[in-house]
Amino acid sequence: MTYRIPFNKPFLTGHELGYIGRALASGHIAGDGAYTRQCEAFFQGGLGVPRALLTNSCTSALEIAAILAGIGPGDEVIVPSFTFVSTANAFYLRGAKPVFADIRPDTLNLDERLLPGLITGHTRAIAPVHYAGVGCEMDAILALAGRHGLTVIEDAAQAVDATYKGRPLGTLGQFGAYSFHETKNLTCGEGGVLLVNDPAYAERAEIIREKGTNRSQFFRGQVDKYTWTDLGSSYVMADVLAAFLWAQLEKMAEITERRRRVHGCYSRYLRPLAERGLLRLPYAPEYCRHNYHMFYILLGTLEARTRLIQYLKAKGIQTTFHYVPLHTSKVGEQLGYRAGMLPVSETLGDTLLRLPFYAELAEAEIIEVCREIHGFFGVDFREA
């Protein structure tokens, strides 16, 4: 069915086609052309990281990070259960065991207080996920990782243009990864970037990304032929998509600002329901500047959420739940997990509802969504 107010609409700045046209005219549409260099320089300069590598997805960036971190069979990597499958799969692909951690009830991020109890002699890495672009408790996570010699790989898929205590998310661990999937704040359809925050890994990262070859060095004239030198796969973003991405990156501040407005409207119009205890609104600590990636509400029960989804659907409004906690998935069960083991992830997985959210969502539409949610609860709606 088509919805009057859909859940997501990718935002276009208007320059995408023009830049794609220039990439086509240049004759260089495969990876590592002029737009790729421009996008990578944007992240390296803007974030102050030694190397940023565009990839064809955030999933690919996480896979490269897993190889760089030396993850292999017999290793354990701690990941939140409440996340997208790629956070765990990147390590599972290497033969490692994902160890699922429960989440904090306030931010829905990996609960750092549980980490000491999950570390064993096999633990090699921690992969915090900054849910909704709100930073995890990185000081505690980094300190713990430092004490145990663990690699920190930030799944910052949702966290472009967000900070933790003034530092950009994705730049705090050894590696970070952003996503430019259609559903993210900035997009090129499908795409990602690997942030290599430790320069010691930069050269190997290039090689793994280029099918295990030293092609990047060859193109820079550093070697006179290119050859197979390491593990690798096809992780490069086509320059024609980097052109698309550039049209978004140059408007990053404007896009974040538009989303801030949407987030603010929802908060304002739903606060009366939160004050009556009918639902819970998203929370971000004051030292986390988030990027307004999504707006979710937490209902009392799974049954209430199911009814609200149906109620809004009947009004032409598309809402959606989020992750099935990975420990309750088929693979999670094969790894020995059972429902009941990570209660916060399970409860929030059952009761979280994401509302329509995109840069061009008009205030009148937000008011309509909020008015209907009030109607669902039988509460009079008042415009603030």
Ligand SMILES: *Cc1c(COP(=O)(O)O)cnc(C)c1O
């Ligand atoms: C979107 C997302 C991914 C995957 O990003 P792709 O670019 O689609 O590979 C991974 N992790 C999280 C937390 C995400 O939200």
